[in-house]
Amino acid sequence: MSNRALLEVIALDAQDAVAAQAGGADRLELVTDMAADGLTPPLKTFAAIRAAVDIPLRVMLRAADGFAAGDVDGLVRDAEALRGEGAEEFVFGFLDETGGPDLVAVRAVASALAGCRWTFHRAIDRAASRDALRKELAGVPGLDTYLTAGSPLGVDDGLGVLVAEAGRRDEPGYEPRLLVGGGLALDHLPTLLGAGIDAVHIGGAARPGGWSAPVSSAAVAEWRDALDA
Template identity: 65%
Template sequence: MSRPIFEVIALDADDARAAQAGGADRLELVTDMSADGLTPRREVFAAVRAAVEVPVRVMLRGRADFAAGGAQEVDALCAAAAALRTEGADEFVLGFLDADGGPDLRAVRMLADAVGPGARWTFHRAIDHCADRAALRAALRGLPGHDTYLTAGSARGVDTGLDVLVAEAAEGAPGDPQLMVGGGLRAEHLPRLLAAGIDAFHVGGAVRPDGWSGPVAAEAVRTWRELLDAPVAVG
């Protein structure tokens, strides 16, 4: 298996520099973690992009739940996406559910169109809150730019979703979007996930010793990087 991808949530340029120094491969840039991550300002993306060399995936989300909102809210997200693309963003994070718990394909397609050709994007943890994971994945299959699912396997986190993640990894086919595990991920989960062939991982608070009120610590990122690069064998 190739070297696992390690993605770290960043709120600003200082977080981004610390994450890169510790060995992160990619950043997820958000604002307002009290709402589980919303779209950052264009100026913040510009500062982060200037501060680091690693790829930066920018969140496109305007509210704390997994609904896209009304037409005006979706239009605002599309405008934000276009502005970020003008600023140089070419990787994004998005994902919306309808009132029945299925994928809101209209909103997803509008955002995918707004980020434009060549952009790549992650469908985030809305998958963990949907009514039917398999149906959602089938509905999203083949959408341009979609290359990753960020998932814990369960709305309650990796502790609960571990068996689902392992099963989905075993069922995956070449060309499927990559499974990136995040949402309550802990170091003790890594051996089983790595043994299952999962090769992408995502953390946020786990690399902030003072919680979300404090910055990313390069040393904490480095500890995770070392665990991923030298996993404990599964007995």
């Protein structure tokens, strides 16, 4: 089981979480407010999901739509409160006005996590330079994953970038795992898996009824089967 590709599914509540785990998800990304592309969920939502499933949970730390950090002290407080509730893995990522990583905000939040593992999310797809961002973030404690589509337009546009980056995993800044998400479709999987990319992230693809409908365990299972085939 340990060498199978990782399937991460966005969950908004415990119902989503149970369905995603039943369908074969390996990990959940917990967010609220998908109209703003996913913000920090309430503590009670985290607690309900943690009680409902036994797979790893990565919790979003994001206060507002966009890629600016905003209230860093508030993000740190949220991180500490979630850790106090038992959260062990997180998702965040902030850019400054130049399109580079907001190192002050990233380091402040990472410090509050005290070694917890975390994903730098799709802010990388809006960075002025993906390569420079990776090199600047190299060595920040806990960073083990980049959630990326390879392009702000989605995986269709970014596929070549993703394949190229997968081939650089021995270079400084490229060690974190590539977690591919953002307009991801089943027909992208052969190319990604062929390049050695072993982690994917789905949101809308797990909800045939749209974001107002719950996660479908059958939809998740379709992805699980495609990854395992």
